Amino acid sequence: MSRRPVNPSRRIGDGGSMPFVASIQSKSQNSPLLSIGLVILGAILLIGYCYSNSGGASNDIKDLSKLEGGSSCTLEVLQALPILKKAYGDSMRKVLHVGPESCSVVSSLYEEDDTEAWGIEPYELDDVSAKCKSLVRKGIVRVADLKFPLPYRAKSFPLVIVSDALDYLSPKYLNKTLPELVRVSADGVVIFSGYPGQQRARGGEVAKFGRPAKLRSSSWWIRFFVQTSLEENETAGKKFEQASAKKAYAPACQVFHLKSYP
Incomplete structure (x- = not known):
């Protein structure tokens, strides 16, 4: 019994098959400040970690x-x-x-x-x-x-x-x-x-x-x-x-x- 091949034409978010993911993509496109904020937060956490481990x-x-x-x-x-x-x-x-x-x-x-x-x-x-x-x-x-x-x-x-x-x-x-x-x-x-x-x-x-x-x-x-x-x-x-x-x-x-x- 052969496996059904994956249809390459189907993508996540197409045709409303994944409405939740589609809504996230829509919001992320409409809110570029969110991505910028996450990048800044990650940088702050990384700097804080490095500083805490350089105390001599x-x-x-x-x-x-x-x-x-x-x-x-x-x-x-x-x-x-x-x-x-x-x-x-x-x-x-x-x-x-x-x-x-x-x-x-x-x-x-x-x-x-x-x-x-x-x-x-x-x-x-x-x-x-x-x-x-x-x-x-x-x-x-x-x-x-x-x-x-x-x-x-x-x-x-x-x-x-x-x-x-x-x-x-x-x-x-x-x-x-x-x-x-x-x-x-x-x-x-x-x-x-x-x-x-x-x-x-x-x-x-x-x-x-x-x-x-x-x-x-x-x-x-x-x-x-x-x-x-x-x-x-x-x-x-x-x-x-x-x-x-x-x-x-x-x-x-x-x-x-x-x-x-x-």
Whole structure:
């Protein structure tokens, strides 16, 4: 049984077979302003989409807000940079950041005048930006396991900032890693650590970090500093608190200030 051939002479809208379509065509012919308006609307939407995806550092902050499933201490570092400058002055001219999303912190620091920055990413980099890949190729950001000695000489950096990294280490490795961070610093170490009870990453947390985050209280950290012979930098801590009060800044993470070795 053969199929009936399509009659090429029949077109949509001919002979009133499609009155609805015919009415639309008639209206579109009579209303050229409608087509122009649709073109303008499409252009506005396209420009808005492109603009929203070209935010640079602002996009980094938005992405980081989702980094830990609700709480990111690396996001806090980005927000606290003006406060840290007030507290540490010239020591902020050369900084080592240690922690996940280190490329974002290093990129933000490089936007400042007379500032050098390096980073250590303690976990494998997945789906990173072209800017981050460039920083890794240049050796500015390194991927290094914090359970081993850091690839820097003593006092290589005036200031070391660490975020979202120590929370994933057991006390066994903290005993090695934290003194290493102090060793490579000349003027101090700033630690951004999560508060107990904060929401952190769940889905791929164990797969990426090796263990769930262990969010410890401030009293636990203070005892640990004493046990490992690390001294808190009270002067820098007070300057940080004073600058925070003036800027009405309340960090969502715990912030600790340690002195470097003599």
